[in-house]
Amino acid sequence: MRLPGGGGRRRHRAGAALGDQFLCNRVGWEWCRASVGKIRRHGAAPPDRHQLGASPPAGTRLAVHSRTPERRRAMRVWCNGAMREGAAIEPGDRGFTLGDGLFETLRWADGAARHLDRHLARLRAGAAFLGIPLRWSDAELGAAMAAVVREPGLEQAAIRLSLSRGPSARGLLPPSEPRPTVVVSAGPLPPAGSATAIVARSTRRNEYSPLSRIKSLCYLDNVIAAREAAECGADQALLLNTAGRLAESAAANLFLVSAGELLTPPVSDGALPGIARQLLIERCGAIERPLDVEALISADHAFLSNSLGLRALNRIDGRTLAVDESLLSALATRIDR
Known part of the structure; x- marks a missing residue:
């Protein structure tokens, strides 16, 4: 082309x-x-990216760190069918202990998750490959994304959908009847x-x-x-x-x-x-x-x-x-x- x-x-x-x-x-x-100067392994500090000629884009806001940071309320997320504040996972969750799971990142804009059907198709294909059941429908997962965006009032957002095989006993082999954990969260775009x-x-x-x-x-x-x-x-x-x-x-x-x-x-x-x-x-x-x-x-x-x-x-x-x-x-x- x-x-x-x-x-x-x-x-x-x-x-x-x-x-x-x-x-x-x-x-x-x-x-x-x-x-840049001396090679870092010889003891020099790493170069600042702005010294390398990369100027921050116009309109970029630089973070200002306060000496006394504000207390922020915990992020509200959708976890296994319900909105929760700072959802906790079980200590034996295989996503936490083994990285046994999948995730998708989506962009929310104009009141919808962009290319939602493609993302969920990929998620389901990956879950099938790993043998992780995903009992939530596409409509339910789409509604979960709308909920996590609506609460903080984000017009545009980065959405994270995480799927874990869920809790199990110690060891590598997964349980015969897994209880998957699904978490949906949202934050501002980078x-x-x-x-x-x-x-x-x-x-x-x-x-x-x-x-x-x-x-x-x-x-x-x-x-x-x-x-x-x-x-x-x-x-x-x-x-x-x-x-x-x-x-x-x-x-x-x-x-x-x-x-x-x-x-x-x-x-x-x-x-x-x-x-x-x-x-x-x-x-x-x-x-x-x-x-x-x-x-x-x-x-x-x-x-x-x-x-x-x-x-x-x-x-x-x-x-x-x-x-x-x-x-x-x-x-x-x-x-x-």
Whole structure:
């Protein structure tokens, strides 16, 4: 597919030589552009992301921490059919002890959860694969989402639906008759704007594991990668698979714009089959193609997609990329209709 508007090939001069751009690939963990200073493992503090040239987007509100934080009332959530304040789970719940469960993140806008049918279909498919019964109907789960958004009066929100196999005795084997736990909660959407990223060195995505294709509660690889990104002063971490090819980011699917084509790693390389990702394939002609780290060097643009929106990457491992907001806006409009 040839992209509309700013999708044509436009070379953006890199801010450093290739060796500096991806020196981090060789020494691991550290952001090693010469302009940053000493490598962190030699004792230097991690660079501040604003020193790396990533300005906060216009309109972003910065958090101000009070010396005496206010007491906040506990979050009201929907848990197993009822609204509760600060719902508690049993100590032996397998979602808590083993990560035995699934989750979905949805965006609430215009009075509805966007692409609810697709999210619940994926949740049910994952639950069937894991053998977790989900007795709540789509209508009941949709009503639960409306309830958790209505109470705090959120017009737009990020909704989290978590499904655990429920409590059991010690051990790995699940109970013969599980009592699943379902929790639905809501919070404000994260701030928009472009982001910086690194290619993670601390962990790899196992493209052979079935966990790469379901939204498992066990997200420790992603947590490890996200911590690495934060230590390097970046917002996001891109994950490689065991073969060294690009898979996705720690919290979103990855897309590159190169020579007018919209490219994304295939599921077979460890990319989660994301809802927004599938919509970009169906409605915007995105092409699944194996991508190595060199593809980041030749890309004109890069962005991340998840159910909360599209987010441009303006810098990857120290290399600056152009941001085409008009292209992102056009793509977002297509997948949101």
